[in-house]
Amino acid sequence: MxxxxxxxxxxxxxxxxxxxxxxxxxxxxxxxxxxxxxxxxxxxxxxxxxxxxxxxxxxxxxxxxxxxxxxxxxxxxxxxxxxxxxxxxxxxxxxxxxxxxxxxxxxxxxxxxxxxxxxxxxxxxxxxxxxxxxxxxxxxxxxxxxxxxxxxxxxxxxxxxxxxxxxxxxxxxxxxxxxxxxxxxxxxxxxxxxxxxxxxxxxxxxxxxxxxxxxxxxxxxxxxxxxxxxxxxxxxxxxxxxxxxxxxxxxxxxxxxxxxxxxxxxxxxxxxxxxxxxLSGREIFAQTVEMAEYARSEINEIGGYYAYSRELINGDSIYDFDVSKLSIYTLPIGLAGIEVYDLLRDEYDIQIEFGDIGNVLAYISVGDRKRDIERLISALAEIKRRFGKDGADMLTQEYISPVIAETPRKAFYADKLSLPLEETAGEVCSEFVMCYPPGIPILAPGELITEEIIEYIKYAKEKGCQMTGTEDINIERLNILDF
Structure with missing residues (x-):
């Protein structure tokens, strides 16, 4: 060397x-x-x-x-x-x-x-x-x-x-x-x-x-x-x-x-x-954090949105926070994260990283320009004004703890039976169901399908989340273990 x-x-x-x-x-x-x-x-x-x-x-x-x-x-x-x-x-x-x-x-x-x-x-x-x-x-x-x-x-x-x-x-x-x-x-x-x-x-x-x-x-x-x-x-x-x-x-x-x-x-x-x-990472990421912090401050000034940061730290399950991440909670303006994600792209030609049920993530990097950040902030303010509504009846639960019934390997390779989504409660899933990004499974092979999970999948589909992982591309049916 x-x-x-x-x-x-x-x-x-x-x-x-x-x-x-x-x-x-x-x-x-x-x-x-x-x-x-x-x-x-x-x-x-x-x-x-x-x-x-x-x-x-x-x-x-x-x-x-x-x-x-x-x-x-x-x-x-x-x-x-x-x-x-x-x-x-x-x-x-x-x-x-x-x-x-x-x-x-x-x-x-x-x-x-x-x-x-x-x-x-x-x-x-x-x-x-x-x-x-x-x-x-x-x-x-x-x-x-x-x-x-x-x-x-x-x-x-x-x-x-x-x-x-x-x-x-x-x-x-x-x-x-x-x-x-x-x-x-x-x-x-x-x-x-x-x-x-x-x-x-x-x-x-x-x-x-x-x-x-x-x-x-x-x-x-x-x-x-x-x-x-x-x-x-x-x-x-x-x-x-x-x-x-x-x-x-x-x-x-x-x-x-x-x-x-x-x-x-x-x-x-x-x-x-x-x-x-x-050679230059220190300067590059100092600039990145400066842009993210500016965006976070301005978005929180809009009202309704919540761009969160280190104030979440609790010393354990949130031991630290990456301040370069611009994660924004959207439900107070009456819109799911995925709805804000779609509006930014379709109405304002702004492509962010992902939207889920309650949040969006805008990925900030040194490749961004100040005017791009200003455009994002302005678009979010307009979305609230044009499309915001009462947040009643919004589904708020993003993560559902699974019940494990079988190992992923055994479930994935087991004999399968395809059933309509509504009829799968109480069965053991043999495939993945997830929103991508981020690619964290709602269901993984070997996990019990519950009414709560079925409701969540249907809600995510209705709101426009990009669902992946299933054999049925429309996610109208799920593969279950055929005991």
Whole structure:
């Protein structure tokens, strides 16, 4: 590492050198630097198509890196304060699944909050690991699940001393953080690994006054969505390892599912973005927080809306809050979050990250401009004036604690019966039902379907939430276990 520093971007530099070589391609991809698909080249540009190349000696191989990718991984590990870092081209989904596949075999227990991303439950289906859910506390006003209570985690450990790992969402989609240091200390004291879904926390590593990072808290693994707040291309992420994880075995685990044809567009975007954040992250995220704080203040001045922040902190299930997140509660103006989301897009040409039953999230980054923030604030004020109404009869419950009847793996692969949604109460679901984003299941395989859940699904559909996960694309029927 002596000859390399954070000013380097080894993959990017190798691609630039390769492009100057004018190599004649008799390998894949078949578009041959764009010449074979001119419409695509005109759309994406020659520069892009020229570096959409296959693995070769000068460019290394993601499955078994020995040169430029290895160097880039070492620089990433250094930048994030990790023992090792892996470039992930299957998104943070792939990183989450690799963490769980590393920690758990069939029948092993893993303690996790139920409000995990579907990728974590997918990993349970793949591995056959058994979840021990810690149902998070809920802020009943906002209708959102909070972080993991330390007392709940401790009880889960005492009740399940044979569990192999604990998984933590940190931060949640809404910006809420658990007491990660204390949870990590507890887990390690009982011989359990700590896996952190840090998809929304890239900026924690590079900015100031953010919640503690997974690596600084002593966690064993963290999955980081560099493409969210880190500026890389969609689908590119990092998997970070602590010092007690066998990196060579982890690479074998990753290679079970990750492509052997890694995109150099994604790899170079991770490399360049890591360099940018390592050199300028403090200034970048100071600017981001300044914009988010300004927007929050102005939105709260409108009245009705509630853009929440650190005032929610309770020292436990809300141990800290990510102030770069612009999460806004909408029910007081008589509109569901998803309705505000749709109005912003359809009436004002503003695309925000997501809307659920009671909240919206506007993702703020250094790519935003002050005038964009002003336009969002003005649009929200107009939506309240034009479309706001009495909030009576609005459904407020966002998170519903599930009843677990079967393991996700057994339920997913079991014989199934399809029933109309209204007739499924009391049955055990064998598929996912979720709003995406954020991709946290309302129902997961193996969970009991209740009248409350059916009401919630119907209400979410009526309000326009984008529902996914079911075999029936219209979600008029659900697959249940056919005992």
């Amino acid at each position: 002596a000859e390399l520093s954070q000013t380097n971007a080894p993959i990017y530099e190798a691609l630039r050198k390769f492009r100057r070589m004018r190599v004649v391609p008799f390998d894949v991809p078949g578009h041959k630097r764009g010449r074979g698909n001119m419409e695509l080249t005109e759309f994406l540009g020659e520069d892009c198509m020229n570096v959409d190349v296959n693995s070769m000696k000068p460019l290394d191989n993601l499955c078994h890196p020995v040169s430029v990718i290895k160097d880039a991984e070492e620089l990433a590990a250094e930048a994030f304060g990790a023992a090792n870092a892996f470039f992930m081209v299957g998104g943070t989904t792939s990183a989450v699944q690799s963490m769980i596949m590393y920690a758990c075999k069939e029948g092993d227990k893993i303690i996790m909050p139920r409000n995990v991303h579907r990728s974590a439950i997918n990993a349970l289906i793949i591995t056959g690991a058994v979840p021990v859910y810690v149902n998070p506390d809920v802020n009943k006003k906002l209708g959102i699940a909070l972080g993991m209570s330390v007392a709940q985690v401790e009880q889960a450990i005492l009740d399940n001393p044979d569990a192999k790992a604990i998984m933590v969402n940190n931060p949640t989609y809404y910006g809420i953080c658990s007491d990660l240091r204390k949870i990590t200390e507890l887990a390690h004291a009982h011989g359990m690994l700590v896996l952190v879904d840090e998809a929304h926390g890239t900026h924690f590593y590079f900015g100031e006054n953010f919640p503690v990072t997974a690596m600084a808290a002593g966690a064993d693994c963290a999955s980081v969505s560099m493409h969210k707040s880190g500026g890389s291309l969609t689908q590119s992420s990092f998997l970070l390892l602590g010092k007690n994880i066998n990196a060579d075995y982890m690479r074998q685990v990753i290679n079970l599912t990750q492509t052997t044809s890694a995109s150099y567009l994604l790899l170079s975007s991770l490399d360049i973005s890591r360099k940018r954040l390592a």
